[in-house]
Amino acid sequence: MKLIKRFIPYYKPYIGVFILDLICATVLSIIDLTFPQFLRILRATLFLEAPEVILSRLGIIAALLLAMYIVRSACRYYVSYQGHMMGAKMESGMRRELFERYEAFSFSYYDNHNTGEMMSKLVSDLFDISELAHHGPENIFISVIKIIGSLILLMRINVPMTSCLMVVVFFMAIFAVKQNKKMRATFADNRKKIAGINSSLQDTLGGIRVVKSFAGEDIEREKFDKSNISFLSSKKQNYILMGTFNAGNSLFEGLMFITVLVAGGYFIAKGQLTGEDLAIYALYINIFINPVNVLVEFTEQLQKGLAGFERFIQVMDTMPEIVDSKDAKELKDVTGVIDFKNVSFSYEEEETVLENIDLHVDAGKSVAIVGPSGGGKTTLCALIPRFYDVTGGQVCIDGVDVKTVTQKSLRSYIGIVQQDVYLFNGTIKENIAYGKPDATMEEIIEAAKNADLLNFIESLPNGFDTEVGERGTRLSGGQKQRISISRVFLKNPPILILDEATSALDNESERYIQESLDKLAVGRTTITIAHRLSTILGADEIIVLDGDGIKERGTHKELIKEGGIYEKYYRMQLGAI
Template identity: 35%
Template sequence: MSNQKASLGHVFKTIVLPRKNLLLLGLVLIIISRVAGLVLPGASQYLIDNVISNKDYDMLKTLLVIVVGAIVVQSATSFALTRLLSVEAQHLIAQLRVKVQKQIVQLPINFFDENKSGALVSRIMSDVEGVRNLVGTGLVQLFGGSLAAILSLILLIRISPMMTVYVLVPVVIFGVISLKAFSYIRPIFRNRGKINAEVTGRLTETLNGIRVIKGFNAEEQEIKTFETGALRLYENVKKSLTSTALVTSSATFLLGLATAGIMGIGGYMIINDDLTYGEFISFTLYLGFMIAPIVQMSNIGSQITEAFAGLDRTEEIMSMATEDENPARTVDLGRVNGEVRFEDVSFAYEEEKHVINKVSFCAKPGSVTALVGTSGSGKSTIAGLVASFISPQEGQIFLDGTDLSTVTLNSYRKQLGVVLQDDFLFEGTIRENILFPRPDATEEQLLEAVKAAHVQEFTDRFEDGLDTVIGERGVKLSGGQRQRIAIARAVLADPRILILDEATSNLDTESESFIQESLKTLMQGRTTFVIAHRLSTIKQADQILVIEQGKVAESGTHDELIAKEGRYYDLYTYQARI
């Protein structure tokens, strides 16, 4: 309960209060609208009891002008209300989506390892939509409806206190049922957002991996998986609909009883001349004006409950610490020389299960350090530590003598270039993908990067050249072509520190020869870390670190390690025989 109160307070502080002037204007408009709406019941009583009975044609004209004027005012205020608040609500939704996306992309890498991309898309796009019921017409209508109900209640009491008391009993019972229902519904809405994110996440994975699915004839399997998720979502919706239906049917039953009672009591009082026909018609109309907002409030209450559930989930994301929210990271780097030194560095993804353990080495500025070893030995983890995607749990990493854990990530990553195993390309043209790290690069700089990675060897064969659209994740290109674009992108970034994680793994013999030819130029003056299964690609490295079970088993140049006839020698000669 205390968490809900805190959440409610936070929502009002961050969303409602900054827009208090707009909401107050909306409240004024809805008060005018509701008061104008009350003119009709009063005019009906006057029409029956005074105008018709006295055959007063002049008063009839005046009454019609007043009623039409009230209708015009009601319509105008309703339009202004929707125009002001609904538009602002959509503006706020757009702002919140941008804010949540900004927060998410600044979270640590391990957050993305633990959450599906599709689920995160759902949290960015769907969870914030509920604010339209807070800043839009929903919240104002809630207050306006309450006001209309109170005013109608006062007028009902003036006409007939006895009939009003009879009406209030079922209304109070309805209010209690509604409050109980909404407290039950909120966790359901909250869980719906979670289920929806999971289903969306799996669906996104399915569509991205459609070639694998078809390749293994696994369509039926994926259809069943999605069906299971869709049914879970259905069960959740069914629960909330059941609760909402209970509220609606309660309103219909209880208010129907009230109406039947009014007919009986009103008829009795008219027969006994205790109530005029006009008063009875007026009472009935005012009763509608009191009941309609209460029923409407039950629907708005459901919407606001859903809004809070979505905003609860949004707040979870916004309260997470981003990569830069580390008080220890205060050092802004200038241009670095590029000396990287590991001192007794250890890291574990799971507690007590070290992926690397007490690793120490030094990479001199402008040198090439190759990391070799079997799969799972810790090579990519070392590369991730150099890139600061993860931080050591023990030991220190120094960059030009400065502890990397004290450096602001923005100032460091400006000088970092990365080509990963997953050569991720964005949908668009080849040109846009190469320009990704430096959108303001000149045409000359772009062409230099293209030449360095031998991209022109295949773009020259395309009708649109560098402006060829490559499809989602570069699906229209071969693995070697995608890899060369990724390398050209790293070249254009002009980093001081370069990480090539299996950068030549997807290249055919011809492509690899092109890349090997340009690697010497690419690595000149840059501290480079190379991970390669094909040991023939790293013969020229300044130092080779053989990683085994998270430790440096051997280090040295290619010739030195071959002469030792140790682990590197075994790996190299084994590959040479294949």
């Protein structure tokens, strides 16, 4: 009931369509109930008249019935079309709501959740919810009206026989409730297992080049088979319960007909029922059983929909870790001064990554951060745009705590070039303009030119309209990196973060990319994370960072003169060249 209460408010935007849908459903039910009663009235009145009277009124009766069934057809059309559209619109709205919630989550959520599982909730779960949204109220409403209406009419024909029928229905209801509880658990398990398949599939296809390069098809096939067989096992248990449920209801349905036949024969023998009334009674039995069957079939849909909705609200009830404060202001006119004031940070249930970090960066200056892997370099930079929140201390831009401003305004002043470049499936133009969708073609061309990319683009048959493929698979690493640099040139932020932007490139590509990065860094506050120390020799300050904090700081010449950790790193790389 808690789930249903949470579900009801989603009907609010479509209340007019919903009410009219139920009105049409009511008309459908009344017309279906009317025909047997109409036949019973005619048998007791008109059909007892002379033949010429019957013939003279058949046209009127046919016209009346035709009008009824035209109305019935119109109602059926509305229920089928508008009812389904209502469900589809609810599904669309909920999918948007879920997508926006996913977007609101910080990096920590994605660190702990699989993309395939999230996609399963976004697609398959919401489809089942949509079907429930439309068919649920409609099926229940129609079925209840038909069951109550036919029950009243059955009572009017013969109360004792209907009472016998209700005994069978009572035991049928008890059976249905018990089976329902069992089926709900299996449907919830089905959802988890299909999410596992999606997760396995996404993982394999996303890394298909690695799979093929290591001839790992058999390994991936085994992993997929494991999740696939697990889902099959879950479905098997589900179908066992469904089979039991349907078989049991079929048996009770047969018991209803047996009850009517035996009780009807008994009451006819006692003179309490006529053969004609038993025939009409049998028509109403069919009307009575049909909605019962609809409710039985609806049980499966109900359990699927509720299982999907339960997973939906689990996500919606998860609050993003990083949110704008109620009094958050827009960050404006940033010059680029960055301060880390006694900053500490740790991931969930992990040791402290950063502790008591104090660092000041003047506007327009370049700072390079070096140190061992896992020393907190990338984490430190991720605190500036609030991809993660500090667990202690403050990160400030131009003296303003980043927690006191809106995330959107904060990130609009920060440009990031990463080692792992992500390009969206689309054209080169669309990828360059990603950070500024309203950019003019002249601005896009200028950004490409600044990243030393223009000659390459113009050499392509489709130029800026060339498709890059999924994740940019049709381009080389250097070309993808230049597109990411073009994005930042177009965005033109005062703060620039370079996260090992050239470490995955060959020496020649690195040289050209480094020239573009040097051009990009002019006039901006630049923080560079680098393993290749040759790329940061001209930095205004170099910070040596490890798990225990800042170990050394100074210019390249100063640190070499100190003969400490940095000098050791530099000599190691110099010897490797």
